[in-house]
Amino acid sequence: MTDDLLGRHRAVLPDWLALYYEEPIEITHGEGRHVWDSRGNRYLDFFGGILTTMTAHALPEITKAVAEQAGRILHSSTLYLNRPMVELAERIAQLSGIPNARVFFTTSGTEANDTALLLATAYRRSNTILAMRNSYHGRSFSAVGITGNRGWSPTSLSPLQTLYVHGGVRTRGPYAALDDYDFVAACVDDLKDLLGHTRPPAALIAEPIQGVGGFTSPPDGLYAAFREVLHERGILWISDEVQTGWGRTGEHFWGWQAHARSGPPDMLTFAKGIGNGMSIGGVVARAEIMNCLDANSISTFGGTQITMAAGLANLTYLLEHDLQGNARRVGGLLIERLRAVAAHVPAVREVRGRGLMIGIELSKPGTDEAHPEAASAVLEAAREGGLLIGKGGGHDTSALRIAPPLSLNVAEAEEGAAILEQALRSIQ
Template structure:
């Protein structure tokens, strides 16, 4: 890092803007699955700018598409026809699994979830939202109001009435001792009981795998069981795929497909990986829901030409190179390698995840108490060894978050696992 950059950062940016590491890192450039800092140190990147560098750093196909589009026109707003936006919307609508789908582009996952909440509440004429405990949906006023993770919810004020449902965390809470079938049944009973005490909500919003919450997830099929209950009452299901979309979980292209026995969600939100670093988010919904707004609306920066060009090139690369299959294969190897490591480290309570979305939960040895100091120590040791990872958690947990670009090779997975093993043993 430039010696005075940290001081300059602190002088002009908010105190609550989180930075990793005691000596914060300035990343200057990247290539493939590696990045370099201002001092010339090279790191294997296992976090991808918070799951955003989905395919690879400095991917030539994306860089070329951005450069060519920038040489023509960068931006015109949604007041004009926009060929790249239409082309990407067509591809996303087709891939979404939602019949008669319409797509609206935003600049972030937060804005995508905001839009989904606007659509659901307008369509259902209700401002009550069901959300999952330990969830995270963004940093805007409405998204904070439905976030079930205390560490990322700075205010209880909200334009929405939010009711929190059990089920997002499998191995903690009052139902953790049950088997998967009993766990699902208990969560469904809890949902039914909750609905008996409130006016009809607009929607349930849920991450198929909770990202900031530490890569936790329910048993497969839980949201399908919820969907039956919701559908009977006309309540919408919003799948927050900001972190789980585009094949990152390996087994499925969308995280909701692990729960898709009763059909797709009514609304899907996405962001992060589709732009590979460019600011792209969006919402997919059935036409009757998307078109329910009876007021004018535009987006100045959502769907701008240069970001759409990046998204098209990035999505094409992902599909042509079967990065979903790579996430399944290499992610499976990495998960088993880390589980073998964890068996010899007393601080590790659980290694969980699917595809290239892996969480390592840390506790104080011999207890179920969260160990945030251990997570920070591992983060520092991993960096010293040349590996960048993330951290998260909620529900009194501390977890390491591992989510490399989806083009990760077997050799890089082995290298990263070895570095992480040394870091875990150091605590």
């Protein structure tokens, strides 16, 4: 029983391990864009295990590839040649846009970002990192140390000196009233001023669209403008693509491509969607950066055969079925539908995002004050209506996060929007 499982969960797992819903649910199986809980309730999945089920639940092409690989060998570590790992690395290197790219596989986005920080600090001989306000980069000691979101940073202790930069949130902060051109100019001026007061940093790490932060983003071109300032000083740019990668934003395969004026980043990190539920993360970097370490290293579970088989099948399916194009088309319809709904709900401050990465920020009507109680109420009402969504935001978790599998069809988008409409209206 779910109630018994909840008691067992609380008895052996940490108090800080978050659970959604006043009555948490156990998801037992899924198919396509739907999942079922242990009580037999069926839900349309608009969160995909935190943006991880990228193509679909129980996709036959992936389950077949995993089963066939499991029948051969599951794992051998990076101490031995690994054909699936090499094949997936070749494809990701080519897709990354980074010249002379090398790929290192990890088991999560946290570990990927941790590795990128190791590479950047070793390459630059500096432990100073630039990060964005409202950002999130993972759960490890170093990743928590650069996370600019108080709700997800449980300690101020860190092996790194972190300096936080303006720009990740367009509609809040001291530059919110400016137009896009002046907003970018003000953020660049702030960056230049900051760099004039500190020893040279190793890198800037930034999410093109902030995930846990509530799917906020700057105007297109901000990170290109930052890159020009950074490049003059030899500072690296790390694009955290753990949530924005693989075509989720619709318009681009990678989030950094919305800021492409000055070329690709020096490094990008990835995870989540590429495994479609299997544990895959990784770093792509120029060869001289990736190869800068002067000690041996291995990965016991990064790049293991079973996860690489899943990643190859998943990436093949994504590309052959143009799921990036589907995210652009269906996501565009969904966001316009949600904006039409929001126009009649005073608690909705903003509907934002692109592709199938959409945020709805709630505030107390007539103000800019965050409204986390409303976000929680909508989350509950959506579940009651048969829809799973997420929440986040740097202002007391007052944003709803919508990120379905990229194979979502128009009928499912309309069904989800109708449930969200009822959920949003229920809080008035």
